Amino acid sequence: MIYIEEHKDLFSVDTKKYSVAHCISSDCKMGAGIAKPINKKFKLGGLENLPEDDREHPTCIYHRGVYNLITKKKYSGKPTYATLRVALVVMRNHAIANNITHIAMPKIGAGLDKLNWGMVRAIIQELFEDTNLEILVCRK
8 A cells, every 4th residue: 555645635636546435324325424515516416316325434435436325324424444444445355456546534533523633544554554555535
């Protein structure tokens, strides 16, 4: 794994090279935080129409070049480190199986979701350490 953390606007990343990852709830309401502009840019509408079993948390849905890490049931809820870990494992396995080599993300879980970024970073580094993926964390 190559892990890069830099001051960069997530929306300036080359989306032909990078898939984008972010956290959402299983009700697919993306009305706040970074999910709202990601939803607008990548036109993610329609996720809420998937069968509920496909959206049951924790999991990850890849849609239009975006990894939607489903880490909580409702938008008003909060994820746990355990639900984030499971969603990241699903993302990792999908990326490997589909030859996706570059993933860009904000400091997932650390904004409105209130997880400790140091702990989230450690989970990401542990789960991806034996992969050929490049993880780019964009922070402002």
